[in-house]
Amino acid sequence: MKAETKLAEPQLQVPFHSADVGEAEAQAAADVIRSGWLTMGARTIEFERQFAEYVGAKHAIAVNSCTAALHLALEAIHLQQGDEVLVPTTTFTATGEVVTYFGAKPVLVDVEPDTLLMSVADAAARITPKTKAIIPVHYGGQPCDMDEILALAAKHNIHVIEDAAHSLPASYKGRPVGCISEITAFSFYATKTLSTGEGGMITTGNDDLAARMRIMRLHGIGRDAWKRYSAEGSWYYEVLDAGFKYNLTDIAAAIGLVQLGKCDDMNVRRAAVVQRYNDAFASMNELQVPTTKPDRQSAWHLYPLRFHLDRIKIDRKEVICQLKDRGIGTSVHFIPLHLHPYYQSAYGYRRGDLPAAEREYERYVSLPLFPGMTYEQIDHVIHSVKQIVKANRR
């Protein structure tokens, strides 16, 4: 007779991310499809209007990614071949990649070990006569030291372009991210705090930069190119420059409008998850919860939990494996850019060049963090992390 196998309890699954989208987004997208006008049009214009109002910016320009937004921003400030742009090494490659589009050099900057935000002192030390711009990344959703960055930029006459892919909604000394510096770039990628699948937004208070980015977003065609197939449009248009195909679709914009309407609520729910994580982990000697500065509010895109590796017997890779065994998805934000083969071969970066970023990279794991997380899921993550730590104490 076959031995009876005991069925294991079904494992509770906690994905790393799940977008907070539902019937309202589906309905909004369906309405656009039924209207027969699929690409950039009235919904996109309305999304731009409401987004500008939400972050307190004069202009908002919708694009199909944050990468496109950053590219258009660097084009608008006339980045040239041979120029240098300061970029934190702890970021996604998009931040550095856009600089290379111009034959310019991304000059990688170390981060503050506590916040993991770009070190302004290290940025200052890397400024040369070729430095044209600085791209602070509001890592994890927390705004960078913007007063210091703006002062540094003013002193050296360089442009500030914020990579705000993580930071909607976030604020610095009471000012929303999106109206602080010359140009800000947002992402609506699938995992970001506001998602349209793919998408992005540029905000600026500068009329000339806005006009340039609007034109270059759609083939370099003069004003209101998108209207040329509508009833009020005309067949005549002028190509003013060799632009790009970076416009957003009305389907995405319709989803974005619904998401924007619940952005504050989603932020409250993310913050509640963070609070529960912090309450559980802050007292454990093996763990380090994210550092937040009192003068700013984070969008809480990420929850990077750091492990004191000298106090446990396993490394970060093993922590990730053991969480996976418990049905928990995690990620690592980020592998510093200077450790990637491309940045090493193209710009000569080596391990050891940016020590704080490297040290911290070895010991952070991003835990699941999304508005729809249930208490059961949050507590499963907490319980699992604690179990793994306790079983591997030195």
Ligand SMILES: *Cc1c(COP(=O)(O)O)cnc(C)c1O
């Ligand atoms: C996601 C991300 C981007 C790129 O956003 P896309 O909309 O996918 O182009 C840029 N910078 C950072 C820091 C990001 O995390």
